[in-house]
Amino acid sequence: xxxxxxxxxxxxLPRSFNISGTKSISSPLTESGYCDYHDRISELLxxxxxxxxxxxxxxWLAYSEDKRTCSGWYIKQDKSDAFIxxxxxxxxxxxxxxxxxxxxxxxxxxxxxxxxxxLTITS
Numbered sequence: 398x399x400x401x402x403x404x405x406x407x408x409x410l411p412r413s414f415n416i417s418g419t420k421s422i423s424s425p426l427t428e429s430g431y432c433d434y435h436d437r438i439s440e441l442l443x444x445x446x447x448x449x450x451x452x453x454x455x456x457w458l459a460y461s462e463d464k465r466t467c468s469g470w471y472i473k474q475d476k477s478d479a480f481i482x483x484x485x486x487x488x489x490x491x492x493x494x495x496x497x498x499x500x501x502x503x504x505x506x507x508x509x510x511x512x513x514x515x516l517t518i519t520s
Contacts, residue, residue, distance in 0.1 A: 398430040400437050404446045407431060407509060408453050411460040423512050432513050444502035454501045469511055472504035
């Protein structure tokens with residue numbers, strides 16, 4: 398797969414995760430080739446792909462809301478319509494965006510990296 402194909406799989410992960418009914422989102426991420434080319438997949442590439450399929454942003458917001466964890470990354474919309482991307486770990490970063498595409502791209506990249514690094518540790 399090339400970078401464009403990997404990004405297409407990446408932005409559609411919540412949908413493929415829900416459709417497949419698997420218990421792990423890491424399987425489609427690994428199968429996409431992301432782990433081998435992670436350094437070539439930028440937030441900009443992800444944002445460009447999301448701009449063509451903005452309906453996927455709501456799926457990522459739902460995915461983040463449905464996560465049951467006390468660590469890791471999240472994305473949410475606050476009362477002022479800004480988008481917050483943050484890390485739940487102690488001292489974690491919180492970044493405010495006023496553009497939902499860029500916010501979602503940042504969240505997707507961070508989430509993919511968290512999953513990839515977890516796979517590396519357990520391998």
